[in-house]
Amino acid sequence: xAQLVESGGGLLQPGGSLRLSCAASGFxxxxxxxxxxxxxxxxxxxxxxxxxxxxxxxxxxxxxxxxFTISRDNTENSxxxxxxxxxxxxxxxxYCAREGQQPGYNFDYWGQGTLVTVSS
Amino acid sequence: QSxxxxxxxxxxxxxxxITISCIGTTSDLGSYNLVSWYQQxxxxxxxxxxxxxxxxxxxxxxxxxxxxxxxxxxxxxxxxQAEDEAxxxxxxxxxxxxxxxxxxxxxxxxL
Numbered sequence: 001x002a003q004l005v006e007s008g009g010g011l012l013q014p015g016g017s018l019r020l021s022c023a024a025s026g027f028x029x030x031x032x033x034x035x036x037x038x039x040x041x042x043x044x045x046x047x048x049x050x051x052x053x054x055x056x057x058x059x060x061x062x063x064x065x066x067x068f069t070i071s072r073d074n075t076e077n078s079x080x081x082x083x084x085x086x087x088x089x090x091x092x093x094x095y096c097a098r099e100g101q102q103p104g105y106n107f108d109y110w111g112q113g114t115l116v117t118v119s120s
Numbered sequence: 121q122s123x124x125x126x127x128x129x130x131x132x133x134x135x136x137x138i139t140i141s142c143i144g145t146t147s148d149l150g151s152y153n154l155v156s157w158y159q160q161x162x163x164x165x166x167x168x169x170x171x172x173x174x175x176x177x178x179x180x181x182x183x184x185x186x187x188x189x190x191x192x193x194x195x196x197x198x199x200x201q202a203e204d205e206a207x208x209x210x211x212x213x214x215x216x217x218x219x220x221x222x223x224x225x226x227x228x229x230x231l
Contacts, residue, residue, distance in 0.1 A: 035220075044123065045158070045166065045209050047220035061218040095165060105213045105220075106156035106171040113165055 002027040002109040004096050009114030016086050016118070022079040022096030022111055030054075030074035033099040035107060036081050038092040046092075049081065050099075064090075086118045124148065124210055124223035131229035137198040140226045142210035144191050148221050154213035155193040157186060161206045169208075170195060197228070205230045 008020040022034075036048040049070040050059040058070055069082040079096050093115050097107035125143040132138040142155070149155060153173050158166035168177050170186035173193065183198045193212070197204055210223035 044225045045211070045222040047211075047218050047222065050219065059217075059219055063218075100168070100171060100177075103154075103172070105152075105154040106168060106211070107158070107166070108168050108171070108177060110165040110167070 002098060004098065004109055004111035006094065006096055006111040006114040009094065009116045011117045011119065012086060013120050014087055014118055017082070017084045018086065018116060020081040020083065020094055020096075020114060020116070022081075024077045024079065024098075027098075027109075029072075029077040032101075033104065034070075034072065034079045035097045035099060036068075036070060036079075037095045037097055037107070037110075038090075039095070039113075040089075040092040043092075048094075051079070083116070086116075088118050090116060091118050092116060122221075124212060124221055126208075126210060126223040126226045128224075129227040129229060131231055132197075132200045133231045134200055134202065136200050137196060138200060138228065140195045140197075140208055140210075140228070142193040142195070142212075142223045144193070144212055144221070146191070147216055148212040148214040149188065149193055150191045151215055152213050153188060155186070155188055156211045157184075157193075157195045158209045158211065159204075159206050160209065166209065200230055202230050204228055 005023045067085045071080045093113040095113045096111045098109040100106045100108035157170040160166045173188045174186040
C-alpha cells in the first residue's frame with residue numbers, strides 16, 4: 001500500500017528557512033502528481049502547492065508564492081518543500097499528499113504530517 | 121478565493137443519517153464536478169472518503185455517499201456509528217488560484 005512519510009519540521013524564528021521532505025513508498029512515485037497541504041493549529045486545510053509527475057509543471061497558492069519552492073527527486077522517491085522567509089502565520093502541520101489517478105483532482109493518500117512552528 | 125462554506129457541526133444518534141453541506145461559487149463547485157470529501161480524526165491525517173462528487177475509494181464504507189447540485193455539494197452518512205465522529209472537509213478544484221479550495225470543516229458529533 002502507498003505510504004508517505006514527512007520529515008523536517010521544527011521550531012524556528014520568523015524570517016528563517018526550512019526544508020521539508022516526504023518519502024514515498026509502496027507505489028510508482030514517478031507516475032504520480034503530488035501536493036503539499038497545511039493545517040494551522042485548530043484550523044482547516046489549506047492547499048499550498050502542486051508538482052506534476054515529471055516536475056515540469058508547478059503551481060503555488062498565492063499565500064506562499066515567492067517564498068516556498070516545491071521539488072521532487074523521482075530517483076529518490078522523494079518530494080520536498082523549501083520554505084523561506086517564514087512568518088508566524090506559517091505555523092502549521094504540513095502534509096504531503098498524492099493526487100489520485102486520472103482524472104485526479106483529489107488527494108488519495110496523505111502523510112502523517114510534520115509540525116512547523118514559527119515563533120520568536 | 122474564499123473557503124467553501126460548511127456548517128460548523130452536525131450531530132446525530134447512532135443509526136441515523138446526517139448530511140453535511142458544502143457551498144461554493146461559480147469558480148469552483150459551480151464549474152466542476154471535482155469535489156472530494158475528507159474525514160479527519162483528531163491528531164490524524166485526512167482520509168479520502170468521496171471523490172468526483174459521488175465515487176468511493178476502495179475500502180470506504182457504502183454508508184458514505186456524495187451528491188452535488190449547482191453550487192452545493194453534500195456528504196451523507198447513513199447508519200451513523202460512533203467511529204464516524206470526526207471532522208469532515210469538502211474540497212473542489214477551482215479555475216483560479218488557489219486551484220484547490222477546501223471547505224471550512226464540519227465536526228460530526230455522534231450523540
